[in-house]
Amino acid sequence: AQSVSQHNHHVILSEAASLELGCNYSYGGTVNLFWYVQYPGQHLQLLLKYFSGDPLVKGIKGFEAEFIKSKFSFNLRKPSVQWSDTAEYFCAVIPMNTGFQKLVFGTGTRLLVSP
Amino acid sequence: NAGVTQTPKFQVLKTGQSMTLQCAQDMNHNSMYWYRQDPGMGLRLIYYSASEGTTDKGEVPNGYNVSRLNKREFSLRLESAAPSQTSVYFCASRKDGLLYGYTFGSGTRLTVV
Numbered sequence: 001a002q003s004v005s006q007h008n009h010h011v012i013l014s015e016a017a018s019l020e021l022g023c024n025y026s027y028g029g030t031v032n033l034f035w036y037v038q039y040p041g042q043h044l045q046l047l048l049k050y051f052s053g054d055p056l057v058k059g060i061k062g063f064e065a066e067f068i069k070s071k072f073s074f075n076l077r078k079p080s081v082q083w084s085d086t087a088e089y090f091c092a093v094i095p096m097n098t099g100f101q102k103l104v105f106g107t108g109t110r111l112l113v114s115p
Numbered sequence: 116n117a118g119v120t121q122t123p124k125f126q127v128l129k130t131g132q133s134m135t136l137q138c139a140q141d142m143n144h145n146s147m148y149w150y151r152q153d154p155g156m157g158l159r160l161i162y163y164s165a166s167e168g169t170t171d172k173g174e175v176p177n178g179y180n181v182s183r184l185n186k187r188e189f190s191l192r193l194e195s196a197a198p199s200q201t202s203v204y205f206c207a208s209r210k211d212g213l214l215y216g217y218t219f220g221s222g223t224r225l226t227v228v
Contacts, residue, residue: 100163
């Protein structure tokens with residue numbers, strides 16, 4: 001079945017460490033790609049999105065993601081994490097060739113940053 | 116502030132009880148969605164509505180019904196709640212067009228005992 005995969009379910013880092021969260025999708029054709037963040041007790045917020053153009057997109061709070069079409073990947077990165085980045089991160093995809101566009105989420109990665 | 120409003124924020128139901136989760140948006144969006152979030156499973160689409168008067172099933176529609184009452188409101192109904200429906204429910208809306216993402220509500224935490 002077509003899906004969105006996030007390989008790391010839990011990640012624990014120390015402050016100032018670099019972060020990379022993996023995301024792969026299995027949809028062919030054109031896709032819109034997103035990373036959302038959910039801080040403890042809060043609703044989802046958009047970190048960044050990719051629709052077209054430069055495959056390296058920058059989002060809020062120092063996050064960036066790179067779309068590699070040949071690898072069907074959209075990995076999230078941050079050079080130096082902070083304690084306040086502790087949250088759950090969701091990769092999401094809108095496949096554009098499936099009729100009405102619907103957002104499909106990965107299973108999420110729970111990030112814990114220790115001070 | 117503009118956005119998506121969900122009520123209630125918390126609810127405990129007994130097995131077999133019914134209830135309706137309410138969602139309203141004031142951004143004049145055509146598309147609205149209901150997701151459920153479960154640990155280790157991400158968010159899964161229950162139902163969606165592409166426009167006023169239309170609704171369609173998503174990935175996990177069993178046990179739920181929806182109503183798109185008007186452009187602003189999209190409600191989710193559990194006719195006979197089951198413990199498997201214990202979850203956090205998120206409503207979202209989206210403006211038409213490729214360049215806009217989704218706006219999510221703050222969620223309803225439902226426990227069925």
